[in-house]
Amino acid sequence: MLINLWSISCVSPMLAMTRTMSLTCLKQWHVTSTSFSAKSFCSAPQSATGLRVCVVGSGPAGFYTTDRLFKAYGQHISVDLLDRLPTPFGLVRSGVAPDHPDTKNVINQFMEVASDHRCNFLGNVTVGKDVALSTLQQLYHAVVLAYGAEGNKQLQIPGQKLAGVLSAREFVWWYNGHPEYANLPLDLSKIQSVAICGLGNVAVDCARILLQLPERLASTDIAEHALQQLKSSSVKEVHLIGRRGPVQAAFTPKELREMLSMAGVSIHIAPEMMKVTPVDEAEMKATRMKRRVYDILSKAAQKPADRKVLIQQARQLHLHFLRSPRAVKDSGSGHVAGLELETNALQTSSDQTSQTAVGTGQMQSVAAQLVLESIGYKSHPIEGAPFDDKHGIIPNK
Numbered sequence: 001m002l003i004n005l006w007s008i009s010c011v012s013p014m015l016a017m018t019r020t021m022s023l024t025c026l027k028q029w030h031v032t033s034t035s036f037s038a039k040s041f042c043s044a045p046q047s048a049t050g051l052r053v054c055v056v057g058s059g060p061a062g063f064y065t066t067d068r069l070f071k072a073y074g075q076h077i078s079v080d081l082l083d084r085l086p087t088p089f090g091l092v093r094s095g096v097a098p099d100h101p102d103t104k105n106v107i108n109q110f111m112e113v114a115s116d117h118r119c120n121f122l123g124n125v126t127v128g129k130d131v132a133l134s135t136l137q138q139l140y141h142a143v144v145l146a147y148g149a150e151g152n153k154q155l156q157i158p159g160q161k162l163a164g165v166l167s168a169r170e171f172v173w174w175y176n177g178h179p180e181y182a183n184l185p186l187d188l189s190k191i192q193s194v195a196i197c198g199l200g201n202v203a204v205d206c207a208r209i210l211l212q213l214p215e216r217l218a219s220t221d222i223a224e225h226a227l228q229q230l231k232s233s234s235v236k237e238v239h240l241i242g243r244r245g246p247v248q249a250a251f252t253p254k255e256l257r258e259m260l261s262m263a264g265v266s267i268h269i270a271p272e273m274m275k276v277t278p279v280d281e282a283e284m285k286a287t288r289m290k291r292r293v294y295d296i297l298s299k300a301a302q303k304p305a306d307r308k309v310l311i312q313q314a315r316q317l318h319l320h321f322l323r324s325p326r327a328v329k330d331s332g333s334g335h336v337a338g339l340e341l342e343t344n345a346l347q348t349s350s351d352q353t354s355q356t357a358v359g360t361g362q363m364q365s366v367a368a369q370l371v372l373e374s375i376g377y378k379s380h381p382i383e384g385a386p387f388d389d390k391h392g393i394i395p396n397k
């Protein structure tokens, strides 16, 4: 039942850069210096009996799938879990913020699956590059594609390609020690203001890491290169920007409260941005979480200004609702200098159930030497698998 005959190429610098993990549990992780080849794959099914399944991607989706397969098929199954990285756990390792260790505890559950004799983890294997999907389909009874959403939705505005415009995911991968982003060209000592486009929890994570006192991050498993940069950071202002209103923000209450209560950070929300429409009221009535998020934001917006003034040299967090980025400003040397924002109004749909942001023509600027796009993610296609380009997903049929 054990499949130990596979050989895969091992890129040692990548291994060296990844953060600590217990390799002992991954007892079947077979790494040699031999080049990976299709022949190596062919040996696997001959050694196994029962149902042979290949799961592509070892993030939460890959591990939960494997666990469910074990429960459903008992001893009559073996699963090969493939990942393009040398280490498992996907975004639990490289996405979840380092100051949220409790969220990462799910790794213990995944370790149990990984150490099961029916599971075989193979890192450093990129499906679509090192091995074709069609080859896997010949070798296994079933192939499950669980390779996440590693592409980003982009703003699609002039100046988007300027230096200093990054996806929030790249920034997150940088501070979490993802092997491909350790050398991200970033110098926080030269950055005073950061604009983050998007009002979800990834944007919240980025804002919190940028404004947090570095000593509070020192005891976490943040990447050392990121901690050193944060210690010499000049960032004083972070601007969170969303095209719709506070009721449509995608934050969850816990993460929002944590961000708004950071020591030494003053919160700036213009009260006029907190006005609600009848459709907003209906949305909040229908979804309790929206009401809670709105209440937390309202409370923060109403905090007396003099308290903010009292905080000496405070770092500032500005929340901008109903604003759409229309252009990235050039510093003159090909680097980002800020964002041009258009004020929006919410337009109610004809059936009175939803609202879209519509530009009013009124413009304002926000200075920023770093812009992070955090407006959603999409998957990359893999040759041989159906793909929905519009939504960036593999359609489930």
Ligand SMILES: Cc1cc2nc3c(=O)[nH]c(=O)nc-3n(C[C@H](O)[C@H](O)[C@H](O)COP(=O)(O)OP(=O)(O)OC[C@H]3O[C@@H](n4cnc5c(N)ncnc54)[C@H](O)[C@@H]3O)c2cc1C
Pocket (backbone or CB within 6 Å): 056, 057, 058, 059, 060, 061, 062, 082, 083, 084, 085, 088, 089, 090, 091, 092, 094, 095, 096, 097, 100, 103, 125, 126, 127, 128, 146, 147, 148, 149, 150, 168, 169, 172, 202, 205, 377, 382
């Ligand atoms: C920046 C960020 C922060 C987040 N923080 C939190 C949080 O704090 N709490 C929370 O609950 N959720 C969080 N999430 C959401 C959560 O991480 C995701 O919902 C979850 O990880 C998705 O699981 P997945 O297995 O589908 O994808 P992933 O976790 O992305 O795993 C996909 C795996 O597939 C591998 N892979 C990709 N392409 C290939 C290929 N061609 N061949 C082989 N392997 C491949 C990748 O290396 C990766 O290991 C965050 C998401 C992001 C983007």
